[in-house]
Amino acid sequence: xxxxxxxxxxxxxxxxxxxxxxxxxxxxxxxxxxxxxxxxxxxxxxxxxxxxxxxxxxxxxxxxxxxxxxxxxxxxxxxxxxxxxxxxxxxxxxxxxxxxxxxxxxxxxxxxxxxxxxxxxxxxxxxxxxxxxxxxxxxxxxxxxxxxxxxxxxxxxxxxxxxxxxxxxxxxxxxxxxxxxxxxxxxxxxxxxxxxxxxxxxxxxxxxxxxxxxxxxxxxxxxxxxxxxxxxxxxxxxxxxxxxxxxxxxxxxxxxxxxxxxxxxxxxxxxxxxxxxxxxxxxxxxxxxxxxxxxxxxxxxxxxxxxxxxxxxxxxxxxxxxxxxxxxxxxxxxxxxxxxxxxxxxxxxxxxxxxxxxxxxxxxxxxxxxxxxxxxxxxxxxxxxxxxxxxxxxxxxxxxxxxxxxxxxxxxxxxxxxxxxxxxxxxxxxxxxxxxxxxxxxxxxxxxxxxxxxxxxxxxxxxxxxxxxxxxxxxx
Numbered sequence: 001x002x003x004x005x006x007x008x009x010x011x012x013x014x015x016x017x018x019x020x021x022x023x024x025x026x027x028x029x030x031x032x033x034x035x036x037x038x039x040x041x042x043x044x045x046x047x048x049x050x051x052x053x054x055x056x057x058x059x060x061x062x063x064x065x066x067x068x069x070x071x072x073x074x075x076x077x078x079x080x081x082x083x084x085x086x087x088x089x090x091x092x093x094x095x096x097x098x099x100x101x102x103x104x105x106x107x108x109x110x111x112x113x114x115x116x117x118x119x120x121x122x123x124x125x126x127x128x129x130x131x132x133x134x135x136x137x138x139x140x141x142x143x144x145x146x147x148x149x150x151x152x153x154x155x156x157x158x159x160x161x162x163x164x165x166x167x168x169x170x171x172x173x174x175x176x177x178x179x180x181x182x183x184x185x186x187x188x189x190x191x192x193x194x195x196x197x198x199x200x201x202x203x204x205x206x207x208x209x210x211x212x213x214x215x216x217x218x219x220x221x222x223x224x225x226x227x228x229x230x231x232x233x234x235x236x237x238x239x240x241x242x243x244x245x246x247x248x249x250x251x252x253x254x255x256x257x258x259x260x261x262x263x264x265x266x267x268x269x270x271x272x273x274x275x276x277x278x279x280x281x282x283x284x285x286x287x288x289x290x291x292x293x294x295x296x297x298x299x300x301x302x303x304x305x306x307x308x309x310x311x312x313x314x315x316x317x318x319x320x321x322x323x324x325x326x327x328x329x330x331x332x333x334x335x336x337x338x339x340x341x342x343x344x345x346x347x348x349x350x351x352x353x354x355x356x357x358x359x360x361x362x363x364x365x366x367x368x369x370x371x372x373x374x375x376x377x378x379x380x381x382x383x384x385x386x387x388x389x390x391x392x393x394x395x396x397x398x399x400x401x402x403x404x405x406x407x408x409x410x411x412x413x414x415x416x417x418x419x420x421x422x423x424x425x426x427x428x429x430x431x432x433x434x435x436x437x438x439x440x441x442x443x444x445x446x447x448x449x450x451x452x453x454x455x456x457x458x459x460x461x462x463x464x465x466x467x468x469x470x471x472x473x474x475x476x
Contacts, residue, residue: 001198005191009184013177020173028141028164032130036143036160039082043147043158054149056090059156060097063088075099087111087159088147093118096156113157117144121157139164209237282314334371334453341366341375341409345402348376349383356396357383362403368474374450381443382413382470389417389468404476411472419464428460 052058063075079086079099087098093113120129121144128145141162146154289307294300342361349359383398390396399414420428429448451458451472462468 001195002188002191005184005188009180009188012180012184016176016180017173020176024164028162029130032141032143032160032162035082035084035162036128036145036158039078039084039086039160040145040147040158042078042082047147047149054155056096056155059088059147063097085161087161089113089157089159091118091154091157093157113144113159118157120144121146127154209241279314279318282311285310334374334450336369336371336454338367338369339372341368341370341402341411344370344372344375345379345400345411348379349400351380352383352387352398356387357398357400360399360401366402366404366409368409368476370454370474371450374453378447378450378472379411379413381447385443386413386415386417386468389415389419391418407476409474409476411474412469414467414469416467419466419468420460420462421464425460425462429458 046062047054050062052062054062063078075086075088075097076099085099087100088096089112090096093115095111098111117129117131121127126145128143130141130143133140133142141164143158143160143162145158147156147158149155285307289303297303342363342365345361346359349357379400383400386398387396394416397416399412401410401412401414403410403412429444448458454474456472456474458470458472460468460470
């Protein structure tokens with residue numbers, strides 16, 4: 001709306017200036033024609049009443065003479081009466097007489113018209129030609145036309161220099177533009193106010209819709225939009241959104257149920273698979289012991305002890321499997337308390353060979369809010385994975401470091417292992433994913449969950465056959 005008002009004002013300004021200019025040009029053109037007609041009527045009257053022979057060579061004497069009964073035949077008198085300069089040329093363009101001679105003593109008959117002007121006069125149907133030129137006083141229009149004798153034969157060329165004084169039109173234009181500017185200034189202010197009120201009215205409903213859409217999330221109950229007296233278009237939008245909310249809640253509920261069922265199926269499948277691994281050798285050993293059992297065998301006690309030890313080891317393995325899945329499925333919430341992170345990590349590394357696992361810190365003490373047992377579990381998992389990644393052909397060299405920056409705390413675990421291949425990097429934190437022959441692939445998943453419970457993040461850099469660095473980043 002503001003743009004239209006501004007554009008309209010510019011267009012009206014352009015049209016007005018152009019119209020005034022055309023009117024001024026038309027006015028001066030008609031005024032020059034009227035003056036030319038009046039001068040020619042006056043000249044014809046003089047020629048009708050003169051005692052001289054009416055021909056080109058006598059014009060100089062006719063218009064110098066005061067033989068007229070009224071004494072108005074002088075070219076100076078003509079110029080005074082009609083209030084404009086008058087020049088008369090012969091048909092070859094030489095100046096015969098001028099009303100300006102009394103002003104310029106140096107003016108003589110050397111003044112001539114250009115052949116182009118004479119040609120233009122002759123070519124025009126009305127035997128008249130007007131040219132424009134800029135003078136020191138403003139714009140001039142000079143008309144050239146024939147003077148005829150009593151037999152309508154051209155005997156001279158009449159030239160009337162006319163100063164197109166547009167002062168009046170300019171004043172009128174300035175006054176009009178001033179009034180127009182005042183009117184459009186208030187219209188512009190009014191347009192701003194109306195645009196603001198109208199846009200507020202239109203966007204009020206949209207703002208409500210936008211605020212509710214911002215709160216839309218898949219992890220919480222969706223809020224429907226309820227507005228009083230919305231217009232038709234907004235009402236259609238609201239109805240579509242509310243319908244979408246119903247469908248979304250229904251779909252989310254089905255999706256959550258399917259995900260829960262799928263998760264339980266996957267967990268049950270994995271638990272069954274991990275438990276079957278020790279059950280198979282247990283079954284084979286029991287069957288073998290049953291078939292070869294001989295109460296009279298002198299080594300029966302030793303064989304029984306070995307058999308029982310094997311069963312105990314397999315039962316312990318199943319217990320570890322059950323505990324691992326239980327820990328992953330039911331990760332306890334972190335109990336945050338301010339403690340020394342450096343001392344906590346040192347304590348977690350006491351179980352490892354110092355020649356293989358080194359520890360450095362840029363501060364002797366780093367106080368931080370964290371769960372000591374969970375952070376120690378993170379360090380233990382990462383160091384264990386780092387040691388297992390080192391090939392048998394090289395000596396393990398694991399570096400654990402902690403660094404405190406201005407707003408961050410970084411824990412890094414760097415190994416000299418085989419590295420992580422590119423195809424495995426995107427799945428490294430997935431549950432049940434492992435590249436080792438043993439293990440359940442839950443260690444890094446548990447690590448990631450603990451770090452996220454501390455509002456941190458974990459990532460890694462790896463280079464094949466050089467090693468891997470896991471980086472944990474916490475906000476202070």
